[in-house]
Amino acid sequence: MLTKADKQQDNNDLPPPSGAVGRSFLSRWTSLVGWMGIAGGIAVCLLSISAFIAPGYWFTDNMSFFLRQFFGAGLCGFLAGASGLTVAHRQPRLYGKAVLVLAVLLITVFGLMAARIDAVTSSTVNAPTTTSSSLRVVSINLERLFLADETLSAFLQQTKPDVLVLEETAWGWQRHRWQRRIGATPIAGHGALPDHLFAGRLGDLVFFSRFPISASKTIDVIGNAETHDEADREILSLTLDVDGAGLKLLALHPASPRTKPRWLDRQAYLATLNNQIQNSTADTTEPTLVIGDWNLSPWSGHFLKMLTDNNLRTAFPGGIPQTTRFFFDYRLHWLLGAVVDHFAVTPDIEIQRVELGPDIGSDHLPLIVDVAIQNRANAH
Structure with missing residues (x-):
């Protein structure tokens, strides 16, 4: 018959409960960090996917601005979760399944992002003939940067744009400051500024x-003035005579959708822009270029719809969307920035090159686009 001491000795010889092996202080913390990384990664992946499945809502559509950051955060969470596989867990099977779920979500998000970029850049291209005219179009959100600023002037001297589109110009203030600083010298044609x-x-x-x-002409877009300042916006519609060929150009700058009322104003602006594009392409056979600060993510369903509805396409520097609007400091532009400055063209415009300019003192980087259109006056 076993004594009490024998039973105690038998209990001491039993193996520890499952998951308790090697549960040192370090392994417990590694497990905790892994679980936190997995939970955070799954959360940001779900926010990312919401931008694709529910673009009709203010909150979910705005998630499309942060997809690069979300994907990076999800990847960090996956790495933390994967490192946790090296230690013991109280529920090892559940932990392994959670890591697998996060991996699947990350692959899904990356696939959705890649497919959306392919969709907005792919289109049937009718390349111009050898008798074509090339031109450089530069778009800059100035954030009220003075037109005679030395850094801006040096950039324009180096870039030599044929067409320059400016947003957040504060034109009345610019003219007033120009008169005080420069005098009666006309703004157009001064330095590297084009003549017209x-x-x-x-x-x-x-x-x-x-x-x-x-x-x-200027197309006025009336916003809800009760919700925020500068609610009213405008679209510029111009036709250029490019060496005998007509080029239709639409310049835009809708409201930033940082609140729901601003988002609704932006949506109304985009609807007006869509009508202008449709009218332009229906009434004329001239090639059309749309450019400016769209305040719209390239992964947004609304950007895709605008381009597909009007048979437009775009391109990105190096084929990858890169930060055009940064926050706080340019050195943090990959971490704290968004892709909001875009262009789009009809199939009869050849996209030759797309690049971003340097930090010139605004909170936006210049968008530089080289395109070519057929010179009809010489094309025979």
């Missing part, structure tokens, strides 16, 4: 061109 000028009625959008402007 057209400013929108609100002064937010301003257009310079080396080519003559054969037609121009």
